[in-house]
Amino acid sequence: MELNFELKTLLLKETFSIAYGNYDKREALLVELSHQNTKGYGECVAIDYYQIDLKNFTFRLKEIQSILEKQPVVHPKDFFHFLSGLNLHPFLMSALDCAYWDLFGKLENKSFIELNSLPSENLIESSITISVGNVEEQIRKIEKSKWNKFKVKCKGLDKHNVDRLLQLDRNLALDSNASFTEEDCRWLQENNEVQKFSYLEQPRPIDQYKILKKKGFANWMADEDCQDINSLEELIPYYKSVNIKLMKCGGLTPALEMIRKAKEQGYKIMIGCMTESTVGISAGCLLAGLTDFADLDGATLISNDYASGNFVENGRVILSEKLGLGIELK
Incomplete structure (x- = not known):
């Protein structure tokens, strides 16, 4: 399995105003897990009131990349058990968990709904x-x-x-x-x-x-x-x-x-x-x-x-x- 990731900027159609502040864009981290020419995708975003720093997430992904890429393709619940032992922030864990479900379903020729x-x-x-x-x-x-x-x-x-x-x-x-x-x-x-x-x-x-x-x-x-x-x-x-x-x-x-x-x-x-x-x-x-x-x-x-x-x-x-x-x- 191979891991790739990329920082993205999401531009809002109009200023989004909530009690926490006003926003014209959000930063996002796109995560890709691939195996046998098949790719699965997950994402997390930077939310200031959750104190999310996506650059720190990219550093963490680099730290765990080699151990993650050595993992065999198993059921997503087993993969999540593996992720749970890595001390990851829930936002980052979500991106990886979703990317893996996407990959696994495509490899199994089934949708998440079917699985x-x-x-x-x-x-x-x-x-x-x-x-x-x-x-x-x-x-x-x-x-x-x-x-x-x-x-x-x-x-x-x-x-x-x-x-x-x-x-x-x-x-x-x-x-x-x-x-x-x-x-x-x-x-x-x-x-x-x-x-x-x-x-x-x-x-x-x-x-x-x-x-x-x-x-x-x-x-x-x-x-x-x-x-x-x-x-x-x-x-x-x-x-x-x-x-x-x-x-x-x-x-x-x-x-x-x-x-x-x-x-x-x-x-x-x-x-x-x-x-x-x-x-x-x-x-x-x-x-x-x-x-x-x-x-x-x-x-x-x-x-x-x-x-x-x-x-x-x-x-x-x-x-x-x-x-x-x-x-x-x-």
Whole structure:
């Protein structure tokens, strides 16, 4: 097996504004694993509020390259067990895990869906993200869009803006990226109208969630608070829903197990994404048949996508039905 990797720059179609800051581009690391003239692809991106340094990831890949390339082609779960012993950051592990699933499926002449007996029809629709901004501008974007589901970003709580959004007859969620105060959360979870939002994502800074009441009107969804399978047990009294992202938990292999456990514990589940190319989104799309919500708009937000595969069109998740993860570079 051979490892190759390359740093890429993803250019956004317009400035992406969230509570953490404003972004016109994202840096990405494309990982390629190849064997017998067959190539598999994975990706991770640099997110500043996760303190991701992709150059450090490339140094780490160089350190493990020789041992990784000596590995025989085994089942992806066995390969993930090997990766787990290398002390890798979950973002980097995700890129390698996804690249290996893509490679393995192509070598086995099977898709990821076939290999894991996953549902592939009647998939949940994805939301599209509406950046932080003037509420009237946000509403204009919603009304102009061909999508049916929307995740509206906000920085702090403006009750007037919430009221304006609730007046719309649209499927809306609210994502504060940890910018709500405790008082904001009390008001939201005690407000009957708030249950019109499909979910309210990551209201408080990490580990400051104990003000939340699961039995309130708000469908609180954990994002940064829910990093991996070990987070689930602690969050049960506070969150109704969790956002599972491949990069957070370490890839497709742990995501499958995390979804299983989250369902057992009664959570509603979203398969989410960062700002990613179709390399990353293709992997996430494959899990849409297992979840209650999807937020897989990452590739639709960029202007220089360098891959094809599974994708989202006006919210509809479309699977390519190709081998592996279905990824091809343009």
